[in-house]
Amino acid sequence: MKFDNYEDIIQITPLWTGERFANGRPKVPEDILRRMRRITLEEAWGPLWHRGYHYQFEGDLKMIHPNKVIVGRAVTAVMVPMRPDLHQTLLNYGHEQEGRHGFFNQWVIDSLEEDDVVVVDMFDKVYRGTFVGGNLSTAIASRTKRGGAVIWGGIRDTQQVIEIENINVYYRGSDPTAIGDVTLVGMNGPTRIGRAICLPGDVVLGTPAGIVFVPAHLAEITVVNAEKSQVRDIFGFVRLKEGVYSTAQIDASWGVSLWQDFLSWFEQDQAASEYRHLTWDAELAEARNREESGPANDVRV
Known part of the structure; x- marks a missing residue:
């Protein structure tokens, strides 16, 4: 199992014909992102629904800044409950074979580019499922400039995260515990957020009403x-x-x-x-x- 694998990303995003990042992730142009910030959730959702994309919206999330819209390119991750043998194997692989540092959530955040949004399936875990706190949210803000995170799980240090104005974070709940008992099994692969699916490079449109994941090839x-x-x-x-x-x-x-x-x-x-x-x-x-x-x-x- 490889993380953030070029061949895998190319395989699952064949309809995208534009520019890509070095890892193969679709790079929807900045002009499209800028224009996406001016449209409503329903305006984005409608064309997808009529083309058969019926599972691109999720509204059952809390948000740090309820009135702030975010738009960015998805960087996806999937966490599962910890099983010791799998956990140690993948942690060792990331450190030794891919040169990654720290814990799994740090691997994802260390990969972010400007205008990215982290999209993480934490299997709705809040207690010891806090993907970000104050420090990592600050890192997201520094790397993405105006992006953020969508977390089907928890966050911590909520009072600190609220003070970060240039991003938004969508999440299921907050808890003071640190992240634990979880293992990263996918990075930049298909990711489920509630009843929605997101692929790497999808345009994430976060609004007060919820999130829409716009496939890269349908963004324009x-x-x-x-x-x-x-x-x-x-x-x-x-x-x-x-x-x-x-x-x-x-x-x-x-x-x-x-x-x-x-x-x-x-x-x-x-x-x-x-x-x-x-x-x-x-x-x-x-x-x-x-x-x-x-x-x-x-x-x-």
Whole structure:
């Protein structure tokens, strides 16, 4: 058994075709992470659900900063209850063969890069299941800058961790005991957080409502879909206030004339300026095709 293994990571993330870290972990571009910070949990969740990714959300977690959104690339880990023979074998292997230092949780945190989020299955262990405390949370903040941790288990030193403002930590419970009686059996492999699954390199979107794990290969399309929905809503609100269109017209599939009105507004109005990297050729072509085929009354969702 090898930890953080390049071949294993490549094998389980074949749909990602972009840049990777040296260990093979997908490296979703910084621009996508930046744009992901502006979308809601539901906007991220919807495109995944409709593509058959039904186990990407978990909401049954506490959080250090309830109103703080975090976005980052997942570094995953799996812990199991300690069995002495397995425990000592893997601890020795990590120290002697892979040159790692300290206990298992330190191995994971020592691997972090900027914009990473630690995602750890601690099998819901809180007593002696405290993956981080004040020191390791400070290390996470130093390494990731604005990332954090999602821990299906415990934390300690909660009063100290609350003082770290640039990250967020999602966890199941807190306890004063140190970590113990656990063994790391996977690093940067598939990881379960409650009813959700996370792979290394997934984009972690942490919100006040919970966590969504966005597969790396779907991160860009998720953001684009969300941004298009946002800017269409801005336009819709403007035209509804002006009395130009009814709610039925705004909510239905748009015809060519409405699309042309939107595109004129999109190119000129200051409210659309931060969305002008988006393109609308496909939507306009679809509207033209619908009109050539006959009237459409389907409602936009």
